[in-house]
Amino acid sequence: MTGYKVSDxxxxxxxxxxxxxxxxxxAKVMKEADIGDVVVTEGAxxxxxxxxxxxxxxxxAERSDPAATTIGSIITREVVMIEQNCTAGEAAALMRERGVxxxxxxxxxxxxxxxxxxxxxxxxxxxxxxxxxxxxxxxxV
Numbered sequence: 414m415t416g417y418k419v420s421d422x423x424x425x426x427x428x429x430x431x432x433x434x435x436x437x438x439x440a441k442v443m444k445e446a447d448i449g450d451v452v453v454t455e456g457a458x459x460x461x462x463x464x465x466x467x468x469x470x471x472x473x474a475e476r477s478d479p480a481a482t483t484i485g486s487i488i489t490r491e492v493v494m495i496e497q498n499c500t501a502g503e504a505a506a507l508m509r510e511r512g513v514x515x516x517x518x519x520x521x522x523x524x525x526x527x528x529x530x531x532x533x534x535x536x537x538x539x540x541x542x543x544x545x546x547x548x549x550x551x552x553x554v
Contacts, residue, residue: 494519
């Protein structure tokens with residue numbers, strides 16, 4: 414992982430959904446795009462991030478109605494960001510320190526340019542590792 418920048422391993426496709434989007438619509442978007450997370454906005458403001466894990470842990474486990482539940486009601490509002498020129502090792506350390514699996518990536522002006530996941534880092538470090546293989550093969554939502 415040494416020498417790789419976050420920009421080398423991040424996912425550049427970022428999908429934004431408004432907080433009032435229903436859970437079932439968000440899950441459909443995530444499935445169609447084959448992604449495990451979306452950035453949630455309230456107006457022009459970043460409100461948080463919705464992950465496939467949020468859907469399972471916060472909505473399914475609580476038996477929320479997916480058509481009536483908004484993503485704004487279950488999102489992770491505390492987002493963690495890292496600058497795209499930081500190293501992949503710094504991203505891994507930040508994830509470990511903050512206990513998260515995904516970090517938003519920004520440029521030097523704090524504009525969102527991507528997302529880096531634990532799976533992205535595992536694929537870069539060792540594609541043959543168990544996590545690397547799972548990240549490559551496992552469907553998201």
